[in-house]
Amino acid sequence: MAYQPVAFYDEPLEPLFDHPPLLEKSPPCPDGFRWRGEEFRVVELLEAWQDFRRRGRMTQNMRPEHASRAQMCGSWGVGRFHFRVRVQGGRIFELYYDRAPGDVDDRKGKWLLYSEWG
Numbered sequence: 001m002a003y004q005p006v007a008f009y010d011e012p013l014e015p016l017f018d019h020p021p022l023l024e025k026s027p028p029c030p031d032g033f034r035w036r037g038e039e040f041r042v043v044e045l046l047e048a049w050q051d052f053r054r055r056g057r058m059t060q061n062m063r064p065e066h067a068s069r070a071q072m073c074g075s076w077g078v079g080r081f082h083f084r085v086r087v088q089g090g091r092i093f094e095l096y097y098d099r100a101p102g103d104v105d106d107r108k109g110k111w112l113l114y115s116e117w118g
Contacts, residue, residue, distance in 0.1 A: 003092060006118040011035065013095060013113045025099050025109065029083040033095065035113050040087040047084040084117070092117040 015030035016039070029048060032041040082096040093116055099109040 003117040005094070005115040007116045009113050009115060011113050013111050015097075015111045016041075027081060027097050029085065030095075030111075032087075033111070033113070040091075040093070042085045043088055044086040045083060046086060046092065047082075049082050050079060051082065052079040082114075 014034040015027070016032035016034065018031045021027045029045045030042065032039060034040075079099045080096045081099075082094060084092065084094045086092050094114045095112065096114055097109060097111050101109060
């Protein structure tokens with residue numbers, strides 16, 4: 001069965017890990033997440049991928065000879081880790097971790113629920 005997005009959110013979520021990830025900036029799929037006050041447990045990882053394209057002001061701060069390598073493996077503060085998951089109850093969500101720091105006081109990046117699929 002082919003699934004497609006039915007709703008787009010791009011809202012913050014709180015990831016839940018049974019065991020904390022070893023590398024905070026290169027996380028695995030969470031075991032669950034809290035979103036809008038509700039807890040969801042991941043029962044199946046359907047798809048995972050990374051996107052290391054530079055966005056916004058980050059597109060201007062790298063020499064061209066280094067940009068192609070950085071796009072393959074990432075560089076500090078650049079990159080997104082996407083996960084399409086099925087949760088208990090059968091709903092399918094796409095979530096991602098964005099490594100971009102918010103500001104000097106928020107250097108860890110953030111988790112977002114991007115969309116729901118059906």
